[in-house]
Amino acid sequence: MNGDRVLLEIIEHLPGNVYWKDIKGRYKGCNDNFPKSINLESSRDVIGKTDYELLDQKTADSVTEIDKRVMETGEEYTAEEIHANAKTGRIVIYLSKKTPLRNKRGNIIGLVGSSFDITQRKKQEFQLAEAKQKAEDANQAKTVVLSSISHDMLTPLTTIDAATSLIDMRAESTPEIRTCFEAMYKSIEMLRTMINRVIESARIQTGGLNIQKEDICLPTIIKDAIDQVEFEKLLTNKPITINHYYEANEYFYTDKECIIHILLNLIGNAAKFTDEGEINIIVKGDEERLKIIVQDTGIGIPEDFRERIFEPFERVLRSDRSKYKGYGLGLPTVKKYVEALGGEILLSSIVGEGSTFEVNIRA
Ligand code: ADP
Numbered sequence: 001m002n003g004d005r006v007l008l009e010i011i012e013h014l015p016g017n018v019y020w021k022d023i024k025g026r027y028k029g030c031n032d033n034f035p036k037s038i039n040l041e042s043s044r045d046v047i048g049k050t051d052y053e054l055l056d057q058k059t060a061d062s063v064t065e066i067d068k069r070v071m072e073t074g075e076e077y078t079a080e081e082i083h084a085n086a087k088t089g090r091i092v093i094y095l096s097k098k099t100p101l102r103n104k105r106g107n108i109i110g111l112v113g114s115s116f117d118i119t120q121r122k123k124q125e126f127q128l129a130e131a132k133q134k135a136e137d138a139n140q141a142k143t144v145v146l147s148s149i150s151h152d153m154l155t156p157l158t159t160i161d162a163a164t165s166l167i168d169m170r171a172e173s174t175p176e177i178r179t180c181f182e183a184m185y186k187s188i189e190m191l192r193t194m195i196n197r198v199i200e201s202a203r204i205q206t207g208g209l210n211i212q213k214e215d216i217c218l219p220t221i222i223k224d225a226i227d228q229v230e231f232e233k234l235l236t237n238k239p240i241t242i243n244h245y246y247e248a249n250e251y252f253y254t255d256k257e258c259i260i261h262i263l264l265n266l267i268g269n270a271a272k273f274t275d276e277g278e279i280n281i282i283v284k285g286d287e288e289r290l291k292i293i294v295q296d297t298g299i300g301i302p303e304d305f306r307e308r309i310f311e312p313f314e315r316v317l318r319s320d321r322s323k324y325k326g327y328g329l330g331l332p333t334v335k336k337y338v339e340a341l342g343g344e345i346l347l348s349s350i351v352g353e354g355s356t357f358e359v360n361i362r363a
Contacts, residue, residue: 016116017094020101023110025050025067037092037117039085059083070098071108080118093119140206143312147202150195157195161188194327201329204336205312209258211340213363215251216259218290222246222283225263229271239276242267248285253363258337265330266294266357272324273316273355274298292359300351310335310345334359 011018012031019030027046035046038054051060070077077098084091094115101110168181203209226242263281270279277297284291299320301309308314315321315328338345343361 014114016114018112018114019046020112021067021110023071023108025064027054028110037115066098067111070100070111074100074108076100080122081115091119092117093122139312143202143205146198147206150198150202153195154192157188157191161192164188197327197329201312201333204333209336209340211255211258213253213255215253216256217250218248218252218259218283219246219250221256221259222263222281225260225267226281228264229267232268232271236271238271238274240271240274240279241277242271242279243281245280245282248283248290249287252285252290253287254290254341254361258341262292262334262337262359263294265334266292266359269330270294270296270298270355270357272326277354288363290359290361290363293356295354295356297354300353301347301349301355302351306347306349309347 008029011029014031015033017031017034017037019034020028022028027049030043030046032043035042038046040046040054046054051063054060055063066077069075077096079096081094081096082091083094095118096113096115098111098113100108101112103109164181164184171177171181222244226244230242267279267281274296275298278295279297280293280295282291282293282295284293305314309328309331312332313328315326316324335345338359338361341361343359346358346360347355348358349355
């Protein structure tokens with residue numbers, strides 16, 4: 001077999017449609033698939049003809065116009081094209097590419113084109129985008145309903161709180177009665193915290209974040225966050241040491257509310273999911289960038305759970321829920337705050353050894 005024959009043989013068996021035309025738009029050759037794509041038997045039905053003899057007038061007009069442009073400008077053309085099959089009426093989407101053909105002197109003498117049927121792929125992309133949109137819409141609707149229910153719950157809770165205080169003032173002060181009132185106050189406070197977290201999370205999830213940057217004093221904010229977590233940790237009596245390494249400028253230009261929430265959530269989670277060992281908070285950066293790393297020696301996060309924990313209401317396995325309380329709203333909120341600051345949050349973890357969350361933001 002000589003070289004040309006081998007080349008033709010290869011082209012004949014290429015996937016998709018391959019064809020080449022002369023400067024007048026007449027087909028000079030094609031592979032086996034091309035005639036079949038326009039309901040013809042073989043390349044003999046195509047060669048020597050123009051698109052006006054093979055396709056309907058409208059399609060031929062648009063194909064000819066593109067061909068002319070490619071041959072006049074010498075520029076390659078790549079596009080996704082939608083065609084209706086003349087016989088079956090089936091809509092087909094092609095990824096089409098046309099390149100000018102030149103002779104030895106470099107003059108354009110025609111073009112070579114190829115097109116691949118990407119209908120199935122496009123359909124899948126569309127279905128995926130549609131499913132994603134539906135899920136996002138459903139999530140948004142759920143968030144709005146939750147938020148309005150939570151707002152409605154605050155009013156009766158305030159009434160219960162006020163009524164409890166009133167009854168408390170008039171009640172006998174025996175140890176049993178005091179214990180009852182303490183339990184009631186604690187329950188009211190827990191409910192209020194939960195409701196406020198749902199409202200805050202809904203506000204952030206639905207885009208209600210107002211970023212206001214200013215120069216903030218990082219060591220103070222970090223110390224306050226650690227103090228708050230240390231205080232909460234005292235209540236649980238766990239043997240955990242919180243260490244703090246600071247290698248950044250004292251001031252950083254960012255949103256204070258965001259940073260406080262990010263720190264409280266990450267350090268709070270580290271303390272919650274660590275039964276013993278250490279929590280290391282490492283802050284690095286300069287005027288432009290800030291890196292906050294929160295490392296713990298806690299229970300760790302399984303790999304298949306690592307992406308999901310940034311979605312609202314995703315929390316520890318059901319079996320661990322009585323041990324580790326929470327609402328699954330902390331990390332989604334942290335992610336929104338980090339994104340609002342144009343940053344990213346990274347996570348690495350080894351189950352049983354610990355987790356490391358790394359937040360990178362820019363001023
Ligand atoms: P919550 O802490 O209220 O459950 P979050 O959204 O803050 O909600 O966290 C979601 C889940 O991610 C947690 O329930 C837990 O399973 C996992 N998680 C978060 N931080 C840690 C951590 N430092 N160590 C282990 N698991 C963690």
